[in-house]
Amino acid sequence: EQIGRPGSTAAGGRFTGWRVPLGSLFSARLRWSLAGLGLAVLVLTGASMVVTGEHPLHAAYVTLLDLFAINDPIDQGKARQILQLLNxxxxLLILPVLVAATLEAFGTFRSASTLRRPPRGLAGHVVLLGLGKIGTRVLARLHEMNVPVVCVEEDPEARGIALARRLRVPCVIGDVTDEGVLEAAKIGRASALLAVTSVDATNLEAALYARSLHPLLRVSLRLFDDDFATAVYRTLRAAHPGALTRSRSVSSLAAPAFAGAMMGRQVLGAIPVERRVLLFAALDVAGRAELEGRTVAEAFHPGSWRVIALDTSGPAERAPDPASPGGQGGGGLVWDLHPGYVLRPEDRVVLAATRHGLGSLLGRRRREDGSRTSGT
Known part of the structure; x- marks a missing residue:
C-alpha cells in the first residue's frame, strides 16, 4: 500500500501545485459566459480606440466606466454614443453572471462536505454494500482501479463514509432491506453487487432482491459460515445459471493465514479457488512415509497434495520461510523438478495442498512420532 501510485509523483515546476480548480468551482456553461463577456469587453475597448484614437489603457478605463454605469453621458458624436449604449x-449582462458565479462557488464549497448522490445517467458501475472494515478497503481498491462505485451504507457514521466523501464517491444512506434503497443506487444498470456487510442475512437479502431486479447481475457475497456460503452459492447458481455468483466465507479464507502464523510459517500462503483454499507449505521429508524414499511422481496424491519445489539449502541454513530474506530469498528453490527425483530424508519440499490433505499429512507425522516415542 506504500508503493507510489501512477501520477502521484508527476514532474512539474516550482508552481505546479498552484493551479486554480476552476472546473470544480464553476460549470462549463458559466465559464463560457464569462469568456464571452470578456471577449465583448475587448471588442468594445478596441472599437473605442478606433473611434476616439485614445491610448489602449485609457480606452479600457473608459469602457469599464461605461460598463459599470459610472461614466457621465457624453456628446462626442454618434459612434461614441452608440459605444456607450453597448457598454x-x-x-447589464455582467451582473447576473457574477451573481451566478457567486452562487455556484458557494454551492461547491457547501457540497464539498456532503455525500454525492448517484448521477442520473450512471451505468456499468459496482454497487458496494457496507462501508465497514472490509468495505472501506474494497472501496479504496476499486477507486485505485478506476472502477465506478456507488456505496450503500445504513450508518452515516461508518468507517468508510469519510473515505467516500473524500474520494467523491456517490453514496446512498439507508437500510438496504428498505424499498427504494437499491433502486437509488441504480442497481438495475449496475454491473456487479459486492455485499460485504458483517450481517449474513443482510447480504443474502440484498443479493436476492438485486437478482429480482437484475437477473444477470454479478454478485459477490461475504458470509461467515462456510457451509452456509456453500449452500447459498449452489442455490443461487441453480436459480440463475446465466449469472456469475460468488459466496465467500471470510473466516474460512482467513483461517490458513492464522494457522500459518501459529505454525511458525510452515504454511507459506493460501489462495482461494472457488469453494476451496489451496495451501502452500514447506515440510521436511524426514519421517513422512508418503514422501521419504519416493519419487516426485509417486509422492503426488491427487486431490490432497503435490510437490512443486525443492529447497536445496543445507539444514543449518534453512529459514522457516524458504522465500524470506533470512533464507535463500527464493534462490535455493528448484521449481522444475524431474518426476523421477527420489526425495531424501534431509530434503525439504514445498507442497501445494488442500486443507484436508495438509492436515492429513501433518496428522500422520504426529501419530508416527507418538507411536515411536511410546514404543521406545
Missing amino acids: GLIG
Missing part, C-alpha cells in the same frame, strides 16, 4: 447593455 451599458454589456454591463
Whole structure:
C-alpha cells in the first residue's frame, strides 16, 4: 500500500501545485459566459480606440466606466454614443453572471462536505454494500482501479463514509432491506453487487432482491459460515445459471493465514479457488512415509497434495520461510523438478495442498512420532 501510485509523483515546476480548480468551482456553461463577456469587453475597448484614437489603457478605463454605469453621458458624436449604449447593455449582462458565479462557488464549497448522490445517467458501475472494515478497503481498491462505485451504507457514521466523501464517491444512506434503497443506487444498470456487510442475512437479502431486479447481475457475497456460503452459492447458481455468483466465507479464507502464523510459517500462503483454499507449505521429508524414499511422481496424491519445489539449502541454513530474506530469498528453490527425483530424508519440499490433505499429512507425522516415542 506504500508503493507510489501512477501520477502521484508527476514532474512539474516550482508552481505546479498552484493551479486554480476552476472546473470544480464553476460549470462549463458559466465559464463560457464569462469568456464571452470578456471577449465583448475587448471588442468594445478596441472599437473605442478606433473611434476616439485614445491610448489602449485609457480606452479600457473608459469602457469599464461605461460598463459599470459610472461614466457621465457624453456628446462626442454618434459612434461614441452608440459605444456607450453597448457598454451599458454589456454591463447589464455582467451582473447576473457574477451573481451566478457567486452562487455556484458557494454551492461547491457547501457540497464539498456532503455525500454525492448517484448521477442520473450512471451505468456499468459496482454497487458496494457496507462501508465497514472490509468495505472501506474494497472501496479504496476499486477507486485505485478506476472502477465506478456507488456505496450503500445504513450508518452515516461508518468507517468508510469519510473515505467516500473524500474520494467523491456517490453514496446512498439507508437500510438496504428498505424499498427504494437499491433502486437509488441504480442497481438495475449496475454491473456487479459486492455485499460485504458483517450481517449474513443482510447480504443474502440484498443479493436476492438485486437478482429480482437484475437477473444477470454479478454478485459477490461475504458470509461467515462456510457451509452456509456453500449452500447459498449452489442455490443461487441453480436459480440463475446465466449469472456469475460468488459466496465467500471470510473466516474460512482467513483461517490458513492464522494457522500459518501459529505454525511458525510452515504454511507459506493460501489462495482461494472457488469453494476451496489451496495451501502452500514447506515440510521436511524426514519421517513422512508418503514422501521419504519416493519419487516426485509417486509422492503426488491427487486431490490432497503435490510437490512443486525443492529447497536445496543445507539444514543449518534453512529459514522457516524458504522465500524470506533470512533464507535463500527464493534462490535455493528448484521449481522444475524431474518426476523421477527420489526425495531424501534431509530434503525439504514445498507442497501445494488442500486443507484436508495438509492436515492429513501433518496428522500422520504426529501419530508416527507418538507411536515411536511410546514404543521406545
